Amino acid sequence: PSVEIHVLQGEREMASGNKSLGKFQLTGIPPAPRGIPQIEVTFDIDANGIIAVTAQDKGTGKEQKIEIKSGSGLSDEEIKSMVSDAEAHADEDRRQRELAEARNIGENAAYQAEKAIADAGDKVDQATKDEVESAVKDVRSVLDTGGLDEVKAKTEALTAAMTKASEQIYAAAQSEAQASSDGSAGDSSADEEEVVDAEVVDDAEAK
Structure with a gap:
C-alpha cells in the first residue's frame, strides 16, 4: 500500500x-x-x-x-x-469543501457501521441489522452524486440506526459481564470451607 x-x-x-x-x-x-x-x-x-x-x-x-x-x-x-x-470564488469553494467533508464523514460512517454490525454477531437483532444495512446502502448511493443536504440526511439516518444497534450491543455486554460476575461469586461460595460443630472428648475422662 x-x-x-x-x-x-x-x-x-x-x-x-x-x-x-x-x-x-x-x-x-x-x-x-x-x-x-x-x-x-x-x-x-x-x-x-x-x-x-x-x-x-x-x-x-x-x-x-x-x-x-x-x-x-x-x-x-x-x-x-x-x-x-x-x-x-470563496462561496463556491466553501460549498465544495463542505460537500467533500460531508462525503468523507458519510463514507467513514458507512464503513464503521458495517464493521460494527459484522463484529456484533447475534448481539443485534435482525430487524436492527437490516435497518443499519439499508441505511449504509442509502449513504453510499449518494456519496458520488448527492448534494450536501442529501448526504447529511442519509448520514444522520445511518447514525440513528446505529444508535439503536449500539444500545443492543451495550446491553448484551452488560448481561455478559453480570453473568460472569454471578458465576465468579458462585465459585467463590463453593470453595469456602464447610464449618461443622463437633464435641471434643477428653480421653482421660473417658477412662
Missing part, C-alpha cells in the same frame, strides 16, 4: 484550484484498517527558497521526501491573481 503526497500552492480551498508543485508516493506502508495509519508531513524552506517536503508513516518510521526548487513557485503577479481568484 502507498499514499500519494501532493504539494500545491495557492489560495483556493480545493486542491483543483491551486498550482501543483510536485507529488510523490510514500510506499511500503503495511495494510491497516481505515483511519489507523498516521502520516506526518513536514515542510522545510531554506534560505534559497527550496522547499523540502517529508512524509513519514508514524507506525513504521518509513519516509519519503521531495525537494521543490524556488523556480517552481509563483511570481508576484501570479500570487496576486490567485488571491483575487480565491476571493471571487
Whole structure:
C-alpha cells in the first residue's frame, strides 16, 4: 500500500484550484484498517527558497521526501491573481469543501457501521441489522452524486440506526459481564470451607 503526497500552492480551498508543485508516493506502508495509519508531513524552506517536503508513516518510521526548487513557485503577479481568484470564488469553494467533508464523514460512517454490525454477531437483532444495512446502502448511493443536504440526511439516518444497534450491543455486554460476575461469586461460595460443630472428648475422662 502507498499514499500519494501532493504539494500545491495557492489560495483556493480545493486542491483543483491551486498550482501543483510536485507529488510523490510514500510506499511500503503495511495494510491497516481505515483511519489507523498516521502520516506526518513536514515542510522545510531554506534560505534559497527550496522547499523540502517529508512524509513519514508514524507506525513504521518509513519516509519519503521531495525537494521543490524556488523556480517552481509563483511570481508576484501570479500570487496576486490567485488571491483575487480565491476571493471571487470563496462561496463556491466553501460549498465544495463542505460537500467533500460531508462525503468523507458519510463514507467513514458507512464503513464503521458495517464493521460494527459484522463484529456484533447475534448481539443485534435482525430487524436492527437490516435497518443499519439499508441505511449504509442509502449513504453510499449518494456519496458520488448527492448534494450536501442529501448526504447529511442519509448520514444522520445511518447514525440513528446505529444508535439503536449500539444500545443492543451495550446491553448484551452488560448481561455478559453480570453473568460472569454471578458465576465468579458462585465459585467463590463453593470453595469456602464447610464449618461443622463437633464435641471434643477428653480421653482421660473417658477412662
